[in-house]
Amino acid sequence: MIAIPQEISTAKTSVTASALRDPDWLKYGLIAVALSFIFLFLCLPLGLVIFQAFSKGLVAFWEALSQPDTLAAIKLTLLTALITVPLNTVFGIAAAWAITRFEFKGKSFLTTLIDLPFSVSPVISGVIFVLLFGLQGVFGSWLSGHDIKIIFAVPGIILATLFVTFPFVARQLIPLMQEMGHEEEEAALSLGASGWQMFFQITLPNIKWALLYGVLLCNARAMGEFGAVSVVSGHIRGLTNTLPLQVEVSYNDYDVVGAFASASILASLAIVTLVLKTLLEWKQGIR
Amino acid sequence: MQAHQLTRQISLLLQLTAVFVLLLSFSGHAYAERTILNVSYDPTRELYKEYNGLFKKHWQELKKEEIDIQQSHGGGGKQARAVLDGLEADVVTLAVAFDIDQLYSKARLIPENWQSLLPNNSSPYTSTIVFVVRKGNPKQIKDWADLTKDGVSVVTPNPKTSGGARWNYLAAWAYALKHNNNSEDAAKAFIGKLYKNAAVLDTGARGSTTSFVERGIADVLITWENEAYLVLNEFGADKYEVVTPSFSILTEPPVTVVEKVAKKNGNLDIAQEYLKYLYSPQAQEVIAKNHYRPAGKDAIAKYAKQFPDLELVTIAQLGGWNEVQKKHFADDGIFDQVYEAK
Numbered sequence: 001m002i003a004i005p006q007e008i009s010t011a012k013t014s015v016t017a018s019a020l021r022d023p024d025w026l027k028y029g030l031i032a033v034a035l036s037f038i039f040l041f042l043c044l045p046l047g048l049v050i051f052q053a054f055s056k057g058l059v060a061f062w063e064a065l066s067q068p069d070t071l072a073a074i075k076l077t078l079l080t081a082l083i084t085v086p087l088n089t090v091f092g093i094a095a096a097w098a099i100t101r102f103e104f105k106g107k108s109f110l111t112t113l114i115d116l117p118f119s120v121s122p123v124i125s126g127v128i129f130v131l132l133f134g135l136q137g138v139f140g141s142w143l144s145g146h147d148i149k150i151i152f153a154v155p156g157i158i159l160a161t162l163f164v165t166f167p168f169v170a171r172q173l174i175p176l177m178q179e180m181g182h183e184e185e186e187a188a189l190s191l192g193a194s195g196w197q198m199f200f201q202i203t204l205p206n207i208k209w210a211l212l213y214g215v216l217l218c219n220a221r222a223m224g225e226f227g228a229v230s231v232v233s234g235h236i237r238g239l240t241n242t243l244p245l246q247v248e249v250s251y252n253d254y255d256v257v258g259a260f261a262s263a264s265i266l267a268s269l270a271i272v273t274l275v276l277k278t279l280l281e282w283k284q285g286i287r
Numbered sequence: 288m289q290a291h292q293l294t295r296q297i298s299l300l301l302q303l304t305a306v307f308v309l310l311l312s313f314s315g316h317a318y319a320e321r322t323i324l325n326v327s328y329d330p331t332r333e334l335y336k337e338y339n340g341l342f343k344k345h346w347q348e349l350k351k352e353e354i355d356i357q358q359s360h361g362g363g364g365k366q367a368r369a370v371l372d373g374l375e376a377d378v379v380t381l382a383v384a385f386d387i388d389q390l391y392s393k394a395r396l397i398p399e400n401w402q403s404l405l406p407n408n409s410s411p412y413t414s415t416i417v418f419v420v421r422k423g424n425p426k427q428i429k430d431w432a433d434l435t436k437d438g439v440s441v442v443t444p445n446p447k448t449s450g451g452a453r454w455n456y457l458a459a460w461a462y463a464l465k466h467n468n469n470s471e472d473a474a475k476a477f478i479g480k481l482y483k484n485a486a487v488l489d490t491g492a493r494g495s496t497t498s499f500v501e502r503g504i505a506d507v508l509i510t511w512e513n514e515a516y517l518v519l520n521e522f523g524a525d526k527y528e529v530v531t532p533s534f535s536i537l538t539e540p541p542v543t544v545v546e547k548v549a550k551k552n553g554n555l556d557i558a559q560e561y562l563k564y565l566y567s568p569q570a571q572e573v574i575a576k577n578h579y580r581p582a583g584k585d586a587i588a589k590y591a592k593q594f595p596d597l598e599l600v601t602i603a604q605l606g607g608w609n610e611v612q613k614k615h616f617a618d619d620g621i622f623d624q625v626y627e628a629k
Contacts, residue, residue, distance in 0.1 A: 130372050133373075134371075134372035134373050135371060135372055135373035135394065136371060136372060136373075136393070136394070137372070140372075140373065144373065147551075149373075149375070151372060151373050151374075152369065152372075152373055152374040152375065234359055234369055234374040235359045235360065235361055236324060236357050236358070236359045236374075237357060237358050237359065238357065239357055249360075251497070252329075252332075252360075252493045252494070252497060253332055254521045254522075
């Protein structure tokens with residue numbers, strides 16, 4: 001840092017402070033706008049979901065959730081998250097490592113590619129899989145000849161979810177690892193640490209909060225994804241409906257309690273995610 | 288050390304994950320019973336829920352075998368597309384014959400003569416297209432002509448994705464032809480005005496019902512007769528009224544066994560019986576109870592009061608599905624022309 005002479009520095013602060021002091025009406029006005037927006041578009045709908053879920057009482061809510069189709073949807077959602085999140089965690093670390101620790105041709109192109117699932121509409125990612133693995137698709141006849149089901153079965157749902165959630169972990173890690181630099185890792189290596197030792201004792205502790213944050217976001221999206229999964233699901237009741245799809249099915253069955261009961265599970269997942277996210281940000285802040 | 292702890296935690300997490308996944312995959316195989324998949328269109332949810340219970344009992348009595356029946360519902364066109372793309376339906380019960388024809392013409396999943404394999408052009412139930420309006424009928428909607436008036440807002444699904452929507456469209460088309468000395472230009476203008484009044488085009492009939500009932504959109508819902516009565520049952524006859532127009536179309540939603548898939552899955556015997564049993568008196572009773580017009584004579588007589596008599600045009604009179612589809616719903620067909628002109 002460059003040392004600034006005392007008098008100049010104080011003069012500068014007082015000038016900027018007075019110039020930048022906003023009128024109170026603006027401050028409170030903006031706060032009011034933000035708060036009412038949050039209330040109207042966040043708290044109110046969330047409250048309504050929970051209200052509707054319990055509109056016919058706790059028993060009806062519990063019965064709606066313990067229907068075989070809903071249970072199957074919960075199970076499938078958990079299974080999907082349990083497979084996609086660890087895979088994308090490993091992938092995210094590997095991708096972030098490759099991008100921040102090595103120099104190679106096409107590196108910026110790879111970075112852009114990792115972001116692709118963010119910029120492509122989920123419906124399109126679903127259709128891509130249908131075009132690849134559907135009966136009329138590129139590998140369709142080979143797959144059906146070998147009796148391998150991908151589309152309209154669990155593997156298709158997992159693939160689609162994997163696709164839409166893969167940027168989350170890598171996106172969190174890349175900026176952090178770029179900022180960190182290599183010095184600590186090089187020191188470890190020069191002191192005789194093996195590659196894995198360096199990773200587990202130096203890199204991982206440094207990135208763990210960002211990593212957990214990425215995993216959390218990845219998990220929330222994996223459980224909540226609708227568009228891509230809807231295309232490849234086939235909507236077979238009790239078999240290929242994830243929780244978000246089950247919400248739609250119940251709603252269209254005029255089963256309002258069922259729809260909102262499923263929705264309330266997803267909503268509570270969102271709240272848990274939000275709390276954990278805040279905790280992680282706070283941890284990251286005090287680190 | 289902290290790092291060791293983290294490593295241990297991660298490996299524990301991975302182990303737990305593996306155990307959980309294993310458990311889940313085992314629980315999926317706990318049922319050894321045979322299962323068939325019925326891929327159907329949108330408004331048949333309640334009908335097949337009830338019929339599946341009946342059929343499972345029937346099969347149990349017939350063969351002493353427990354079976355399970357899975358359902359998938361959605362817009363008819365979309366569902367046919369999914370079966371073409373590999374959704375392994377043992378039977379399809381769709382809204383229009385044209386969608387089932389695709390399973391022959393695009394992928395040879397069924398024989399060409401599929402529609403002659405079961406009675407009544409393979410339609411175990413029929414229906415027609417009617418209107419649902421809000422109680423008291425504030426816009427005084429009585430017939431198709433009222434739907435084209437200024438200030439009337441209509442809900443009907445998209446004919447590109449929904450079979451029901453195509454029936455709606457064709458009923459309006461036939462009405463317009465009849466009242467304009469068969470002038471196609473006049474009919475096009477009529478259809479154009481009707482779709483100009485469409486507030487939203489959902490992908491399936493059920494989506495339209497939801498738009499009309501839950502979201503409170505529009506003055507009138509054009510829909511299947513069975514769906515219309517379901518609205519009264521579910522949401523109260525004190526809030527809605529069914530209006531039967533003077534003239535409509537005989538909708539024949541056909542069913543067929545997807546032979547190639549059913550054979551491969553070893554379900555051909557169940558699939559065939561599943562559809563054949565739809566014509567039995569017991570099933571026809573369920574059909575009539577769910578407000579579909581039964582095909583069996585006894586059920587027709589018994590439920591005659593429930594189904595108002597009206598003049599019905601058939602799809603054959605309009606030239607059959609292949610011609611109708613090409614003329615009206617193919618890309619740049621009459622529907623595209625009038626809807627884009629909007």
